[in-house]
Each structure stands twice: as structure tokens, then as C-alpha cells.
Amino acid sequence: MTEHTQHDHDRSECRRLLSSLSDYVDGELDDALCRAIEAHMAECENCRIVVNTLTRTIELYHTAPAPDLPQDVRVRLYKTLKLEDFIASEPPDATEG
Amino acid sequence: MVFSMSTTAITNDEQDLIRRLQAGDQAAYAEMVERYAGRIYNLALRLMGDEAAAEDVLQETFLSAFRAIDRFEGRSQLGTWLYRIANNTALMQLRKKEPATFSLDSPLETEEGDEIPRQFFDFCCLPERDLLSDEARAEMRAAIDALPESLRVVFVLRDIEGLSTRETADALGLSVPAVKTRLMRARLALRERLSAYFARSAISSETGEPITPTT
Numbered sequence: 001m002t003e004h005t006q007h008d009h010d011r012s013e014c015r016r017l018l019s020s021l022s023d024y025v026d027g028e029l030d031d032a033l034c035r036a037i038e039a040h041m042a043e044c045e046n047c048r049i050v051v052n053t054l055t056r057t058i059e060l061y062h063t064a065p066a067p068d069l070p071q072d073v074r075v076r077l078y079k080t081l082k083l084e085d086f087i088a089s090e091p092p093d094a095t096e097g
Numbered sequence: 098m099v100f101s102m103s104t105t106a107i108t109n110d111e112q113d114l115i116r117r118l119q120a121g122d123q124a125a126y127a128e129m130v131e132r133y134a135g136r137i138y139n140l141a142l143r144l145m146g147d148e149a150a151a152e153d154v155l156q157e158t159f160l161s162a163f164r165a166i167d168r169f170e171g172r173s174q175l176g177t178w179l180y181r182i183a184n185n186t187a188l189m190q191l192r193k194k195e196p197a198t199f200s201l202d203s204p205l206e207t208e209e210g211d212e213i214p215r216q217f218f219d220f221c222c223l224p225e226r227d228l229l230s231d232e233a234r235a236e237m238r239a240a241i242d243a244l245p246e247s248l249r250v251v252f253v254l255r256d257i258e259g260l261s262t263r264e265t266a267d268a269l270g271l272s273v274p275a276v277k278t279r280l281m282r283a284r285l286a287l288r289e290r291l292s293a294y295f296a297r298s299a300i301s302s303e304t305g306e307p308i309t310p311t312t
Contacts, residue, residue: 088131
């Protein structure tokens, strides 16, 4: 990508593969392109770091706990929808939010 | 924990709920609200950036859904359909708020090469206490809020809510390639900002100096 520290090689290869990295981390690339990326990463430290940190970024967001629906917001929603009779005594399971 | 709706098939349970909704069963309406209100609120919060506006979107989404439930044909999951209503509602409110500046296309008008990585700090091996600190969480929220709306909504549905690429495309009325392009840009932008943050954080913990905020 830029400023390679380990070796000098054709950066256009980094740019060419960049557009496939998102599909690569999702496991949605065909085998040939996967092999091309992996062969490139074996020689390119920066691209290896980008793939690793891209994967970690997605994991951090995916596993971050979602905030619960505030109870006052929930109560006003049920009132607006004229569903006051159905407000449960306990808010819904936070793991589903 | 993230609740995934990545299964495309509509379950018997959901078919039963839809049938009861279309028959006007009030308990079914309440069940739909109970199931989806949390997720719709979180999406609205991400899109609108403030709690009052997010609450308006939440209420309007369910009011619209109740009005339109007779026309729901079950070609997507109920949750995907609600996300679509919520996204459209949020976009309308954002246009009303900032009609002169808000444009659906503006986020894609970036200079070619803007997404090229420039940060190469490998934060993967930092201790969990650094990656999961309150300050890191705040930076993650700020990073997502700084994304252009059209990238942010794709990232939230796909990577936070756990929809598949196809479901995200259905929810937003986009093609699958458009979702993939926007998702890639969002992911790379977030990676870039988090890399810069964790690099500053690592230097700060070595030197004892406070972290310089992102401008």
C-alpha cells in the first residue's frame, strides 16, 4: 500500500488487491484470488497488517454490546402506538437488542 | 451480544406473527414491537446522531409499519422490512433537517485513493483492556458517527446487526455490488481511524502523555 518498510515491490499490486480485501475477510472470494492475496501477504508486511487490523476492527464492532432501549423511550413508544396494555413488566432480553 | 438475522428464510414462527398482524391482532403488534424496537432504535441512533431524533424515527417506523402491514408480502424478513422503513424515515428527517447539504450521493464523491491505507500500526495484539476500554469504545462510536450516512448505514446493518449482504441490499434498496463497495469503504475508514487511535494510545501509555484527540 504505501511506505513499505521490509522490502520494495510494485505497490500497484497492493492497490489492485485492496478492493478485494473486504470480500476476503468475509470469506467470499474465489480460491484463485484468495491464493493471490495470501501469496502477496506473505511478502508484504503492510498488507498483512491491513488485513489483520481490518478483521480486528470488524470483530470489535460486532462484539461491542448494543445499548438497551431506554425504558422511558419504550414506554412512550407503546403509548404512541396505543399498546399501553401490552407493556411488559420487564424490558425485553438485552441479548436480543 | 449481537442478534443476527442473517437467515433469509422466514420461519414458521414469523409467518404466524405476520398472519396475526395482518388479521389486526393487537397482541401481535405488541410482539413485533417487543422483538424489533431495540434494534430499530439502535439503527436510528446511529443514523440520526441524537436520542430525541432517534426516538422520532423509532415511533414513525412502527406507525408506518402498522399502516402498511396489509401490504407486506413476506418477500423479505419482517426485520429487514422494518430496517428499510426506519432507514427511509431517517433519510426523510435528515433531508428536512439539512436540505441544503444532505445528499445521498455525497459520500461517494470522495477522491480516488481516499481509502488507501496509510496507518500500519498493528493493534491486533494490544491487551484486551486497551482494546475494550471506555475510551476505545468512545473512539469507536466517534469513528462510526464520522462516516458519511450512506456508508454508516451499510456498516451498521451488515457488521453490527449481522445482516447478510443480500439482506442489507434489500433493506436499503441497493444492489449487492453497491453494498459491497460501501461496506469496504466504511470498514477501511474505520480501520484507518482506529489504527491511528491505538497507535497514539500505545505511545501515550509508554510516555505517560495524554492521547492527542483526533481532529
